[in-house]
Amino acid sequence: VSRSIVQKAVCVLSRCPFFGLLQQRLSPVTHAYFDQKDFRCTALLSSFHAQLDSVPFEKLSEGELLLGMDHSTIFRGLRHELLSVLKAILLEGKVLVYSAS
Known part of the structure; x- marks a missing residue:
């Protein structure tokens, strides 16, 4: 059985609840990743992960954590x-x- 559509998703597991910041940064990355239509190329996701790891979440204010929510x-x-x-x-x-x- 072959399918004409395969569903894919980008999921982020985080120890820090910086939801607004995560939503703000993940949306363009997800759009760019799916627009490239080559799901083997994960460099974009790897760079997003590195960028996310560099955020000093313990220094973010509550307003920054909930930005845009x-x-x-x-x-x-x-x-x-x-x-x-x-x-x-x-x-x-x-x-x-x-x-x-």
């Missing part, structure tokens, strides 16, 4: 799952919500 949109989008997400946060689970829309 609109909380009301997230809460409206989660609706019934909001309590599950809040529970994960209270249990110190790592939660990241990102949407292109």
